[in-house]
Amino acid sequence: MSQDVVIQSRQLTKTFSSGTAVNQLDLSIPKGTIYGFLGPNGCGKSTTIRMLTGLLEPTSGEIELFGIPIKHHEEALKQRIGYMTQAFSLYNNLTVLENLNFVAAIYGLKRTHRKARVQKLLQRYDLLGREKQLAGSMSGGQKQRLALACATLHKPELLFLDEPTSAVDPENRRDFWEHLFDLCDQGTTILVSTHYMDEAERCHALAILEEGNKRADGSPKNLMASMPATVVEASGNDLRGLKQSLSRHSTIVSAAQIGARLRLLVRQDINDPIGYLQSLSSSHHFELARASLEDVFVASTGGRHVG
Numbered sequence: 001m002s003q004d005v006v007i008q009s010r011q012l013t014k015t016f017s018s019g020t021a022v023n024q025l026d027l028s029i030p031k032g033t034i035y036g037f038l039g040p041n042g043c044g045k046s047t048t049i050r051m052l053t054g055l056l057e058p059t060s061g062e063i064e065l066f067g068i069p070i071k072h073h074e075e076a077l078k079q080r081i082g083y084m085t086q087a088f089s090l091y092n093n094l095t096v097l098e099n100l101n102f103v104a105a106i107y108g109l110k111r112t113h114r115k116a117r118v119q120k121l122l123q124r125y126d127l128l129g130r131e132k133q134l135a136g137s138m139s140g141g142q143k144q145r146l147a148l149a150c151a152t153l154h155k156p157e158l159l160f161l162d163e164p165t166s167a168v169d170p171e172n173r174r175d176f177w178e179h180l181f182d183l184c185d186q187g188t189t190i191l192v193s194t195h196y197m198d199e200a201e202r203c204h205a206l207a208i209l210e211e212g213n214k215r216a217d218g219s220p221k222n223l224m225a226s227m228p229a230t231v232v233e234a235s236g237n238d239l240r241g242l243k244q245s246l247s248r249h250s251t252i253v254s255a256a257q258i259g260a261r262l263r264l265l266v267r268q269d270i271n272d273p274i275g276y277l278q279s280l281s282s283s284h285h286f287e288l289a290r291a292s293l294e295d296v297f298v299a300s301t302g303g304r305h306v307g
């Protein structure tokens with residue numbers, strides 16, 4: 001295996017009594033990448049992350065981190081990885097400083113280093129002056145920054161972030177991504193799960209997950225270029241009626257209204273989608289449009305996740 005691959009999984013599977021949460025997942029994520037898991041609730045993002053961090057034992061399949069099999073090496077690998085959960089895993093009844101010191105103690109940071117490291121993180125994540133504030137009394141954005149400070153306190157080479165921005169507003173989300181790119185610049189590999197398209201678009205590469213299966217993967221640009229459907233926008237009167245009539249055809253993967261246009265995904269095997277659509281409705285205007293990551297997501301999941 002190449003030294004530069006930080007996360008490798010082969011046929012990774014987890015089955016619960018309720019069913020298969022992750023199904024034969026193959027991953028190969030190079031160092032210094034921000035890699036995304038994009039998918040709806042329940043598609044297996046958290047379960048995969050928990051297996052990759054060594055917290056949950058797979059039903060079958062293999063995982064290597066930094067070329068080291070995770071099995072039997074959990075403790076050694078723990079020092080090299082950071083993990084931030086959806087709930088930010090902070091102690092709400094401890095202060096900002098107490099949370100950081102607690103994490104520092106868990107990772108065995110020496111007292112002499114601890115103070116300087118904590119100070120640096122307080123500054124980096126704009127928490128100076130809040131040292132004595134209870135974590136539970138902070139805003140979503142502040143909690144998120146503290147959680148990131150805690151997850152990176154021991155300078156992990158690999159960082160797992162499970163839906164880190166679900167509880168924050170768009171401005172905080174943008175700032176948070178700036179921090180992620182800073183970390184990435186310093187050589188940290190980051191795996192981030194999300195159900196936000198704009199967030200997925202910022203990743204170097206991503207996997208689209210549905211019901212535990214990987215439906216597509218690659219860079220956002222390549223995914224958009226190789227989308228398995230053609231995007232067409234329709235305009236004219238009664239778009240709701242047009243949507244209803246087109247949705248009856250299995251050749252239309254999805255139809256969603258966006259403002260005064262109806263965005264259509266037409267199955268790839270239709271050679272002349274504009275001519276085809278005109279034959280279905282002569283009173284509307286149809287034109288080809290550029291694919292977005294959302295289109296890729298809809299096409300990869302067969303239109304099952306869009307209304």
Ligand SMILES: Nc1ncnc2c1ncn2[C@@H]1O[C@H](COP(=O)(O)OP(=O)(O)OP(=O)(O)O)[C@@H](O)[C@H]1O
Nearest residue numbers: 016017018021039040041042043044045046047048
């Ligand atoms: N400990 C468990 N026991 C039984 N079923 C579980 C367990 N953990 C997860 N599941 C099931 O596995 C499937 C995948 O869940 P998972 O939490 O990994 O999805 P997710 O994509 O992270 O969604 P969310 O964003 O809602 O957390 C779901 O059907 C869930 O109910």
